Amino acid sequence: MPEKSQGQLKLCEELWYEYEPYLRKYCTNKLSGSVQEVDDVISQAFLILCKAVHKNSQISNPKAWLFGTVNNIIKDKYTEINELKNSEVSLESYELPYEFDYIDKLIKDKDINAILDEIMDTLSDDEKKLISLFYEMGLSYKEIAQIYDSNEFAVKQRSYRLKKKIKKMARAKLEKLF
Numbered sequence: 001m002p003e004k005s006q007g008q009l010k011l012c013e014e015l016w017y018e019y020e021p022y023l024r025k026y027c028t029n030k031l032s033g034s035v036q037e038v039d040d041v042i043s044q045a046f047l048i049l050c051k052a053v054h055k056n057s058q059i060s061n062p063k064a065w066l067f068g069t070v071n072n073i074i075k076d077k078y079t080e081i082n083e084l085k086n087s088e089v090s091l092e093s094y095e096l097p098y099e100f101d102y103i104d105k106l107i108k109d110k111d112i113n114a115i116l117d118e119i120m121d122t123l124s125d126d127e128k129k130l131i132s133l134f135y136e137m138g139l140s141y142k143e144i145a146q147i148y149d150s151n152e153f154a155v156k157q158r159s160y161r162l163k164k165k166i167k168k169m170a171r172a173k174l175e176k177l178f
Helices: 003-030 035-054 062-087 098-109 112-122 125-136 141-148 152-177
Strands: none
Touching (some): 003 062, 035 062, 112 152, 125 152
């Protein structure tokens, strides 16, 4: 391999190893963590970088150049996705045949309230009290905090954890049904 090509390859690799972790983190945030999409964008950016280095393009600020390139690739992907969505026929106006209505039938056959009752039976008395204060009595976090002799943030945190626990349990029970 000619000395010039070796130098270009080394420069490309050095730039890539220096900035790839930052680009990957940036892409993960931009693309909502879709690993496949992130890998695609990262691969395209690397190829464009190698082509630019091979053409002897002067990259005065490689970090800005790479992030700009990644942004352009992401914009192109979103444009492509939006064009596909706009070109597809909307199915909202079509009624599905009765064969596809089995999920509604399953839900009607099962008593959802019975599932919720089962979940409530597994909760502690304190958790049931918190649900009662919040949902049945309609008290605010501040009012509940006064009852528990606590602060508002602690009540919000407990409430969040309890909701998360109930959702997880409900999801598990519903997945068994389907």
